[in-house]
Amino acid sequence: MDSFTGKLAVVTGGGSGMGRELVRQLAAQGCSVAACDLNTGAVAQAAAMAQEGAPPGVRVTSHACDVSDEAQVLRFRDELLAEHASDHVDLVFSNAGIGGGGSFISDSRQEWERTFAIDWWGVYYCARAFVPLLMASGDGVLVNTSSVNGLWASLGPGMPNTAYSTAKFAVRGFSEALIEDLRSNAPGVRVAVVLPGHVGTDIVSNSFRARGLPELEHMSDAQLEELIPRDARARLIRAGLLAEGASAGQLRQMLVRANADFRDKAPVSAAEAATVILDGVRSGAWRILVGQDAKMIDAAVRAKPEAAYDYAELFRALADKPAGPAGTPRAGPA
Ligand SMILES: NC(=O)c1ccc[n+]([C@@H]2O[C@H](COP(=O)([O-])OP(=O)(O)OC[C@H]3O[C@@H](n4cnc5c(N)ncnc54)[C@H](O)[C@@H]3O)[C@@H](O)[C@H]2O)c1
Numbered sequence: 001m002d003s004f005t006g007k008l009a010v011v012t013g014g015g016s017g018m019g020r021e022l023v024r025q026l027a028a029q030g031c032s033v034a035a036c037d038l039n040t041g042a043v044a045q046a047a048a049m050a051q052e053g054a055p056p057g058v059r060v061t062s063h064a065c066d067v068s069d070e071a072q073v074l075r076f077r078d079e080l081l082a083e084h085a086s087d088h089v090d091l092v093f094s095n096a097g098i099g100g101g102g103s104f105i106s107d108s109r110q111e112w113e114r115t116f117a118i119d120w121w122g123v124y125y126c127a128r129a130f131v132p133l134l135m136a137s138g139d140g141v142l143v144n145t146s147s148v149n150g151l152w153a154s155l156g157p158g159m160p161n162t163a164y165s166t167a168k169f170a171v172r173g174f175s176e177a178l179i180e181d182l183r184s185n186a187p188g189v190r191v192a193v194v195l196p197g198h199v200g201t202d203i204v205s206n207s208f209r210a211r212g213l214p215e216l217e218h219m220s221d222a223q224l225e226e227l228i229p230r231d232a233r234a235r236l237i238r239a240g241l242l243a244e245g246a247s248a249g250q251l252r253q254m255l256v257r258a259n260a261d262f263r264d265k266a267p268v269s270a271a272e273a274a275t276v277i278l279d280g281v282r283s284g285a286w287r288i289l290v291g292q293d294a295k296m297i298d299a300a301v302r303a304k305p306e307a308a309y310d311y312a313e314l315f316r317a318l319a320d321k322p323a324g325p326a327g328t329p330r331a332g333p334a
Helices: 018-028 040-052 068-082 109-137 162-185 203-210 221-227 230-238 249-266 270-285 294-305 311-320
Strands: 008-012 031-035 060-064 091-094 140-145 189-196 287-290
Touching: 008 018, 018 031, 018 040, 018 091, 018 270, 031 040, 031 068, 040 060, 060 068, 060 249, 068 109, 109 140, 109 162, 109 189, 109 203, 109 294, 140 162, 140 221, 162 189, 162 249, 162 311, 203 311, 221 249, 270 287, 287 294, 294 311
Parallel strands: 008 031, 008 091, 031 060, 091 140, 140 189, 189 287
Antiparallel strands: none
């Protein structure tokens, strides 16, 4: 596929971050798009913005869908086929995802399973729903977003990332396993897996929202207490991110700042990431690393897998590598 012009793409999580940029850039390149999100206002806005920048003949639609609910995924599929008057789709970007469930030991089971359900089952349900439509295209591409945490299952010292990493390893494993399956059984479809490092988006606050919590600024003290229980606070204090004896107000401020820093201090913007993803898909790549940090962690973990969680040795190996244009790697990619 050397051009997206005249194609129909599906983008999940199209209301923010990399998904919103994929919708915008695909539409600008002449591709019709059906974008879905949990956040219906955000995805409607993203679709309207993309439609404005699109050449004539391109149609961008927005849809409500929680990808962790198979019935909603099937309804989204039927809705988009009707609205685009199509019997196939050419591209599927399974991009929707959230962070959370860092600790298997101390975070709530509910948070762990919500994160896993979106990040793994969402990708699985979308593959079940859309692969037959990619087969009907005759030249279809399934693009699943994993993470650098699909290569390395931690955020660094004192920062476990169990639900997210488990799901993202599953997405990478599934995508790699599909390579041979599609080659043998559906040769008109190929798969690509996206492995981003740190990309500047609102994923921190959107993840709270996807777990049914209000905007950070509007969270009650009790909700904050539940969100960051005593032992998680202790971890933040040990990591130097929170002062000893911090009030609920200070905790709220810290989370607002953490979201803004994650978005604004990233080495790669969401727009740049979307361009890397689309260039990768167009070139036929099946493994799309986004950012110098992702490339360096990938190389270090593959060179010496047994040192992956010996942080002193891992960070020494990373520091020995020259920093690329996107800057030095950091310890906490999503
Ligand atoms: N930002 C990073 O540093 C980074 C790094 C590695 C991987 N990723 C992955 O990239 C993908 C996009 O992340 P982003 O950083 O652009 O985040 P984002 O929060 O900016 O965008 C994700 C969108 O997905 C939507 N979403 C969440 N749960 C959903 C659900 N159940 N159904 C439908 N939509 C849902 C959110 O509302 C949001 O609009 C995610 O899979 C994420 O895990 C991000």
